[in-house]
Amino acid sequence: MRLLGLGSVIAYRALFNWTTPTVFVGSLLIGPLFQLIFFAYVGRELAVGDDRFYIVGNAVLSVAWTCVFGGVMAIGNERRFGTLGHVLLSPRSRTLIFLGRATPYALNGLFVAAVILTVGALMLGLHIPASAIPLLALCLAVSSVACSFFGLTLGALGLRFRDIWVISNVTTALMVLLTGVNVPADHLPGFLRAVGSALPVTHAAAAARDAAGGAGLATIAPDLLIEAGIGIAYAVLAAVLLRIFEAESRRRASLDTL
Amino acid sequence: MLLLGMLFHLKHASRSPFEIGSFVVVPIVQATLAVYLFRASAEPQKLLQAAVGAGMMGVWSSVLFGAGGAIQSQRWQGTLEMLMLAPRRPVMVFLPITLANGAMGSYALLATLVWGRVLYGVELDFAHPFAFPVAALVTVLSLGAFGILLASLFILVRHANAFMNALEYPIWLLSGMLLPIASLPAWTGPIAAALPTTWGARALREATSGGAVWPSLGLCAAISAVCLGLGALSLVHVERRARAAATLALA
Numbered sequence: 001m002r003l004l005g006l007g008s009v010i011a012y013r014a015l016f017n018w019t020t021p022t023v024f025v026g027s028l029l030i031g032p033l034f035q036l037i038f039f040a041y042v043g044r045e046l047a048v049g050d051d052r053f054y055i056v057g058n059a060v061l062s063v064a065w066t067c068v069f070g071g072v073m074a075i076g077n078e079r080r081f082g083t084l085g086h087v088l089l090s091p092r093s094r095t096l097i098f099l100g101r102a103t104p105y106a107l108n109g110l111f112v113a114a115v116i117l118t119v120g121a122l123m124l125g126l127h128i129p130a131s132a133i134p135l136l137a138l139c140l141a142v143s144s145v146a147c148s149f150f151g152l153t154l155g156a157l158g159l160r161f162r163d164i165w166v167i168s169n170v171t172t173a174l175m176v177l178l179t180g181v182n183v184p185a186d187h188l189p190g191f192l193r194a195v196g197s198a199l200p201v202t203h204a205a206a207a208a209r210d211a212a213g214g215a216g217l218a219t220i221a222p223d224l225l226i227e228a229g230i231g232i233a234y235a236v237l238a239a240v241l242l243r244i245f246e247a248e249s250r251r252r253a254s255l256d257t258l
Numbered sequence: 259m260l261l262l263g264m265l266f267h268l269k270h271a272s273r274s275p276f277e278i279g280s281f282v283v284v285p286i287v288q289a290t291l292a293v294y295l296f297r298a299s300a301e302p303q304k305l306l307q308a309a310v311g312a313g314m315m316g317v318w319s320s321v322l323f324g325a326g327g328a329i330q331s332q333r334w335q336g337t338l339e340m341l342m343l344a345p346r347r348p349v350m351v352f353l354p355i356t357l358a359n360g361a362m363g364s365y366a367l368l369a370t371l372v373w374g375r376v377l378y379g380v381e382l383d384f385a386h387p388f389a390f391p392v393a394a395l396v397t398v399l400s401l402g403a404f405g406i407l408l409a410s411l412f413i414l415v416r417h418a419n420a421f422m423n424a425l426e427y428p429i430w431l432l433s434g435m436l437l438p439i440a441s442l443p444a445w446t447g448p449i450a451a452a453l454p455t456t457w458g459a460r461a462l463r464e465a466t467s468g469g470a471v472w473p474s475l476g477l478c479a480a481i482s483a484v485c486l487g488l489g490a491l492s493l494v495h496v497e498r499r500a501r502a503a504a505t506l507a508l509a
Contacts, residue, residue: 026420034427041431045441046299166279173287183291187298 070105071151146231263354316366324359360402406489
C-alpha cells in the first residue's frame with residue numbers, strides 16, 4: 001500500500017512540477033467548460049437534448065480529459081523524460097506502481113468534473129437539487145476511476161508504440177462522439193453504440209443525468225455497476241498489457257526508443 | 259521564402275505521426291458528430307451546412323493547434339532561438355508555419371464534405387458552386403494570416419498548450435461555425451464580429467445555402483490582414499522582450 005500510495009503521489013507531484021496553475025486552469029478547467037457551453041448551446045438550438053442532458057453529460061465527460069491524458073502521461077512521460085528504464089529496473093511490482101498512479105488522476109478528475117458541473121450549471125441556469133449531489137459525486141467518482149484505468153491502458157500501449165499521443169488524442173475525440181454525451185445513443189448506429197458502451201463515461205453519464213433528475217440509488221445502480229465493471233476491465237487489461245509490453249520492450253531493446 | 263517555408267513545414271509535419279493522425283482522423287470524427295447531431299434534430303435538411311461547419315471547425319483547430327504546436331515544438335527542439343535570430347523579419351519566419359497549418363486545415367474541409375457525401379449521402383448542392391472553392395481558399399489563407407497573432411502569443415507565453423486547449427471551443431461557438439450566432443447571448447455579438455473566423459464561416463455558409471458571399475469574404479480577409487499586421491508588430495515586441503528577459507527557450 002505504501003508503494004502504491006507514496007509512489008503515485010510522488011509521480012503526480014513530478015508531473016505538476018513541470019507545469020503551472022495557468023496550464024491546469026487553461027487545459028483542465030477552461031477547455032472542458034467551453035466544451036460544455038458549446039454543446040449546451042448546440043442542444044438548445046437543435047433541440048436534440050435539454051440543458052440537463054448536455055451540462056451533466058459534458059461535466060462527466062470532462063473527467064476524460066484529466067484522467068485519460070493523465071493515465072497516458074503516467075507512462076508516456078517516463079519514456080519522454082528518459083526515466084522509464086529506472087522505473088522498470090525497480091525490484092518492486094511495476095504493475096502495482098503504474099496502477100497506483102491512477103489514484104491521483106482519478107481524484108484530480110473528480111475535482112475537475114465537480115468544478116465544471118458547478119460552474120456550468122450556474123452559468124447556464126441548471127438547477128440541481130441538493131439531494132442529488134451525493135449521487136452525482138458518486139457517478140463522477142466511478143467515472144474518474146474508470147477513465148484513469150482506461151488512460152493507463154492507452155499509456156501501456158506507449159511501451160510498444162512510439163507516438164502514444166496520437167492514440168490518446170483520437171480516443172478523446174472519439175469519446176465526444178461515442179459516449180452518448182452529445183449525440184443521444186439511440187441516434188447512433190448499432191456498431192457505434194456498441195463501441196460507446198465499452199468506453200468509460202457512457203454509463204456514468206446516463207446515471208448522472210438520472211441522478212440530477214432526482215432518481216435514487218436503486219435507479220442509477222445498474223449503470224454505475226456497468227461503469228465500475230468497465231473500469232475494472234480496463235485495469236486488468238492495463239496490467240496485462242504492461243507486463244507483455246515490458247517483456248517485449250526488453251527483448252527488442254526498444255525501451256527508450258522515442 | 260513563403261513558399262519554401264511552407265513546403266519545409268509541411269514536410270516536417272508529414273514526419274510526425276501525431277500531426278498526421280490527428281489531422282486526418284479528428285476532422286472526420288467532428289464531421290460525423292455534426293452529421294448525427296443534425297440528423298437527430300428537427301432540421302436534417304441542413305446536413306450540408308453541418309458538414310461545411312464541421313470542416314470549418316477543422317480548419318480552425320488546424321491553425322490553432324498547428325501554430326501553437328509548431329511554436330512549442332520549436333521550443334522543445336531548441337530551434338526557436340535560431341528562428342528568432344534569423345536575419346529576416348520575424349513575421350516572415352513564422353508566417354509560412356501558420357500558412358502551412360491553414361493549408362493542412364483545408365484537408366478538414368475537403369474531408370468532411372467527402373465523408374458526408376460518401377458515407378451519409380449528403381447532397382453537395384451548393385447555392386454558389388463557383389464561389390465556394392474561392393471562399394474556402396481565401397478563408398483558409400486568411401486564417402493562416404490570423405495564426406500569426408496566435409503565434410506571437412504562443413511565443414510570449416511559455417505554456418501555449420493551455421491557451422490552445424482553451425481557445426478551440428469558444429471560437430467554434432462565437433464564429434457560428436455549427437450554430438447561428440443569433441442563438442448566443444447578445445453581448446457576444448461584437449466579439450464575434452471582430453473575429454475573421456466568423457466572416458469566413460459566414461462566407462462558406464452563404465456559398466452553401468445562398469447569400470452575398472463576397473462582402474463576408476472581404477471582411478474575413480480584411481480582419482485577417484489587420485491581425486497579420488498586429489501579429490507582425492507583436493512578434494517584434496515579443497522578440498525584444500524575450501531577448502531582454504531571456505525567457506525564449508524556457509518550456
